[in-house]
Amino acid sequence: MMLKAIFSVRWFARSNRKIFAYTAQAQEDFYKMNIEFPKKSFMYLAGLNKMVNVRKTAKRNYPLLIGCGRHDIPMELAAVEMWKKREPECKTVIFEGAGHCVNMDVPDEFNKMLESFFTEFWIKDL
Numbered sequence: 001m002m003l004k005a006i007f008s009v010r011w012f013a014r015s016n017r018k019i020f021a022y023t024a025q026a027q028e029d030f031y032k033m034n035i036e037f038p039k040k041s042f043m044y045l046a047g048l049n050k051m052v053n054v055r056k057t058a059k060r061n062y063p064l065l066i067g068c069g070r071h072d073i074p075m076e077l078a079a080v081e082m083w084k085k086r087e088p089e090c091k092t093v094i095f096e097g098a099g100h101c102v103n104m105d106v107p108d109e110f111n112k113m114l115e116s117f118f119t120e121f122w123i124k125d126l
Contacts, residue, residue: 009035022071022099029104057086063121064090067113069098069105076100091117 013034017027066083068076077094084092093113098105 009037009039019073020100022069022097022105026099026101026104030101060087060089063117065093065113065117066090067093067095067102069095069100069102071097071099073100 013031016034017030021027021030064087066080066087068080070077080092080094084090095102095106095109095113098109103110
């Protein structure tokens with residue numbers, strides 16, 4: 001997929017908008033945003049998998065919020081559940097009416113969740 005994206009950013013944007021975004025508006029916004037990416041950026045994206053899960057995590061001394069959209073790909077939903085089991089102290093949220101790009105699909109709910117999380121875990125300590 002990344003190789004094809006290097007040759008056609010429009011193909012990448014068109015092919016992935018329904019995977020990453022759930023609502024029609026978010027899909028259109030995702031498409032518009034992605035056609036602006038320079039082709040060079042896809043070379044960097046292809047190497048991101050080398051950075052995932054390469055280090056053991058120690059006990060965190062800070063709060064962790066993990067979330068995704070209800071309509072994200074099954075692998076992502078399973079990853080959230082797995083992460084929750086490894087990090088039982090974390091807060092998890094599954095956003096209804098959203099795909100992978102939660103902040104684009106349900107921006108108000110996303111912002112409210114972040115505000116609530118920051119208020120609960122960060123601002124109280126100031």
